[in-house]
Amino acid sequence: GAGVSQSPSNKVTEKGKDVELRCDPISGHTALYWYRQSLGQGLEFLIYFQGNSAPDKSGLPSDRFSAERTGGSVSTLTIQRTQQEDSAVYLCASSRRSSGSNGEQFFGPGTRLTVL
Amino acid sequence: DQQVKQNSPSLSVQEGRISILNCDYTNSMFDYFLWYKKYPAEGPTFLISISSIKDKNEDGRFTVFLNKSAKHLSLHIVPSQPGDSAVYFCAASVRGAQKLVFGQGTRLTINP
Numbered sequence: 001g002a003g004v005s006q007s008p009s010n011k012v013t014e015k016g017k018d019v020e021l022r023c024d025p026i027s028g029h030t031a032l033y034w035y036r037q038s039l040g041q042g043l044e045f046l047i048y049f050q051g052n053s054a055p056d057k058s059g060l061p062s063d064r065f066s067a068e069r070t071g072g073s074v075s076t077l078t079i080q081r082t083q084q085e086d087s088a089v090y091l092c093a094s095s096r097r098s099s100g101s102n103g104e105q106f107f108g109p110g111t112r113l114t115v116l
Numbered sequence: 117d118q119q120v121k122q123n124s125p126s127l128s129v130q131e132g133r134i135s136i137l138n139c140d141y142t143n144s145m146f147d148y149f150l151w152y153k154k155y156p157a158e159g160p161t162f163l164i165s166i167s168s169i170k171d172k173n174e175d176g177r178f179t180v181f182l183n184k185s186a187k188h189l190s191l192h193i194v195p196s197q198p199g200d201s202a203v204y205f206c207a208a209s210v211r212g213a214q215k216l217v218f219g220q221g222t223r224l225t226i227n228p
Contacts, residue, residue: 004159031214033214033215033216035216035218040220041220042120042122042205042218042219042220042221043160043205043207043216043218044218045215045216045217048214048215050214056214056215058215059215091159091160093159095214104150104162104165105162105216106162107152107159107160107161108159109157109158109159110159
């Protein structure tokens, strides 16, 4: 079946501009996560959505970052007034939340964001 | 504060030999641990996991060992194959918290 898809695959923007990154999770997965990977670093948690519950935004680095998930499916991560330190690969993941959930998350290919 | 650490940024192993990747953690609340494998330009893919109630989990060529007293886990790959060349990430979670905390990754190169 189809995996997690993300668009665009690459995004180059100028400092100060806003960007939107999109994630389509695996059909039927109720949990959706955003992470980012800066150069030479591990994946850093940003935000987590689970069904209709309030999202866990504890990983968002600043108020320039926001995300929404419409209809329990597609998610958009928005970065306002981008800065050069926002340059990273932004990864989306989804998982099937069940009583037997083991934490396995399925990742998309990522969006490489470059802020000039 | 790096709660999950992979202190070896790279590892080179000869084909057919054993690859051992190491991971240390500091948060004693972690109760589930996972290894992910990542090829260039792709997202990480799940490899193997272990619950804190176990000390070993095996899946084919891959075995994960957990030493809770040392807050250390390791991934063994034997025999190593060229297709195993990738970046390996260790991750940990607190059950119920859902989010994963990742290490920095170790780039494994298998030499023919």
